[in-house]
Amino acid sequence: MRHKLNFEDTKIAFSLKSNKEVKWANVLFTIIGNRQLTAVARPITMFLLFIRFPIIPILKRTVFKQFCGGESILECKPVITNMFNKKKVCSILDYSIEGKESEEQFNFTLNIILKTFDFAKSLEATPFLVFKGTGLGRFGIFEKVSKKEALNAREREEWENIEARFDKICKQCSQTPNIKVMIDAEESWIQPAIDGLAEKMMSKYNKNRVVVFNTVQLYRWDRLEYLKMLNQKANKENHLVGIKLVRGAYMEKERERAAKKHYQSPICNNKQATDENFNKGVYYCLQNLNVFELFLGTHNELSSQLLVDLMNKAEIRHNDNRIWFGQLYGMGDHLSFNLADMGYNTAKYLPFGPVKEVIPYLLRRAEENTSVGAQTSRELYLIKKEIARRNKSTNNYMADRILS
Numbered sequence: 001m002r003h004k005l006n007f008e009d010t011k012i013a014f015s016l017k018s019n020k021e022v023k024w025a026n027v028l029f030t031i032i033g034n035r036q037l038t039a040v041a042r043p044i045t046m047f048l049l050f051i052r053f054p055i056i057p058i059l060k061r062t063v064f065k066q067f068c069g070g071e072s073i074l075e076c077k078p079v080i081t082n083m084f085n086k087k088k089v090c091s092i093l094d095y096s097i098e099g100k101e102s103e104e105q106f107n108f109t110l111n112i113i114l115k116t117f118d119f120a121k122s123l124e125a126t127p128f129l130v131f132k133g134t135g136l137g138r139f140g141i142f143e144k145v146s147k148k149e150a151l152n153a154r155e156r157e158e159w160e161n162i163e164a165r166f167d168k169i170c171k172q173c174s175q176t177p178n179i180k181v182m183i184d185a186e187e188s189w190i191q192p193a194i195d196g197l198a199e200k201m202m203s204k205y206n207k208n209r210v211v212v213f214n215t216v217q218l219y220r221w222d223r224l225e226y227l228k229m230l231n232q233k234a235n236k237e238n239h240l241v242g243i244k245l246v247r248g249a250y251m252e253k254e255r256e257r258a259a260k261k262h263y264q265s266p267i268c269n270n271k272q273a274t275d276e277n278f279n280k281g282v283y284y285c286l287q288n289l290n291v292f293e294l295f296l297g298t299h300n301e302l303s304s305q306l307l308v309d310l311m312n313k314a315e316i317r318h319n320d321n322r323i324w325f326g327q328l329y330g331m332g333d334h335l336s337f338n339l340a341d342m343g344y345n346t347a348k349y350l351p352f353g354p355v356k357e358v359i360p361y362l363l364r365r366a367e368e369n370t371s372v373g374a375q376t377s378r379e380l381y382l383i384k385k386e387i388a389r390r391n392k393s394t395n396n397y398m399a400d401r402i403l404s
């Protein structure tokens with residue numbers, strides 16, 4: 001029997017949000033949905049920061065509050081507790097600092113990730129860690145390794161340091177019975193180096209249980225083959241594979257670079273082709289659950305429904321520990337809270353970090369939302385629906401009081 005999920009239940013979706021927060025989300029998503037406004041957001045924010053205009057407190061109370069858990073792990077704690085205790089939605093602390101370049105900064109990021117590990121290891125609400133390769137090493141070195149270019153002695157040392165940082169995080173997680181770690185996917189021209197390290201970590205630490213997850217972006221037409229290759233490799237080397245499936249976040253950048261450098265774009269020709277590729281990836285992982293664990297990172301309702309259908313068909317329990325659904329904090333609450341309400345394993349990336357440092361992440365989020373307009377209009381539609389529902393129930397309550 002098909003188990004149709006009701007993602008339109010906005011009462012469940014926004015149950016943790018106050019009236020004021022829902023109204024603010026309405027304003028924010030209206031702004032994000034406007035291409036002209038989003039296009040000027042980056043230069044204006046950078047200019048205000050440059051002239052030291054006190055924009056940080058304003059950002060903290062507005063856009064930061066919508067998309068981030070706090071400035072520190074401790075500040076995120078109430079959000080984590082609230083989502084888990086009230087709705088059984090887990091959190092994945094995501095230290096969202098981007099674009100750093102020095103060894104000192106990479107070691108600093110490593111230490112923060114190890115602190116999230118210390119925090120997460122004893123809590124049921126935080127079963128995953130996450131990190132970005134470029135949070136632990138220079139973009140340029142990932143690019144060079146991806147191109148298989150020879151490294152000089154200093155670069156070799158740099159690369160060894162990056163591998164040691166990956167290893168330290170994965171090893172810590174492997175020494176617990178429950179914590180898993182996801183490695184984010186990035187631009188295609190640095191992804192081979194990230195894949196190489198992720199595969200090394202999986203073959204080292206995924207022997208008895210899945211500790212390490214690599215991310216596969218299915219807006220790339222070549223990545224189904226990569227999934228198949230991972231399966232074969234794991235069977236040969238006798239280990240398990242953790243996979244976070246996403247569509248991919250760098251579409252415009254990828255296409256621009258491919259056009260500029262005259263190579264074939266790695267991105268599927270259109271959205272439909274991406275969707276088909278994504279669906280095939282979901283099927284493939286489910287068919288190979290003896291090897292794969294799957295984390296479905298999407299705000300797409302049809303994709304989430306597809307996985308629910310496939311699980312039902314295969315008679316897989318809703319809370320089977322090999323399958324997770326994931327969204328980003330501040331987005332896709334209609335999926336997260338309704339899925340968790342039905343007993344499916346659900347987690348939200350919870351970005352954190354000092355407001356000033358998180359600004360590039362926030363701007364990227366806004367730009368990405370604008371470029372995939374359907375997502376924003378869906379969020380906006382649901383927020384407006386919830387505001388109308390709340391207004392109606394207040395009116396009914398007032399009418400009842402007057403009439404009684």
Ligand SMILES: Cc1cc2nc3c(=O)[nH]c(=O)nc-3n(C[C@H](O)[C@H](O)[C@H](O)COP(=O)(O)OP(=O)(O)OC[C@H]3O[C@@H](n4cnc5c(N)ncnc54)[C@H](O)[C@@H]3O)c2cc1C
Pocket residue numbers: 183184185186215217219246247248249250251267268269270271272274296297298299300326327328349372374375
């Ligand atoms: C928990 C979580 C973790 C994530 N981790 C990563 C990560 O590690 N790396 C990463 O890159 N992204 C990551 N993302 C972002 C993700 O890749 C998508 O950008 C985002 O989720 C939007 O896709 P969707 O499936 O939610 O929704 P949809 O709205 O169904 O799809 C939008 C996506 O479809 C693709 N698309 C849109 N138009 C076209 C077109 N014309 N042609 C081809 N493809 C098109 C693009 O990928 C676009 O982002 C993550 C997302 C979540 C929720």
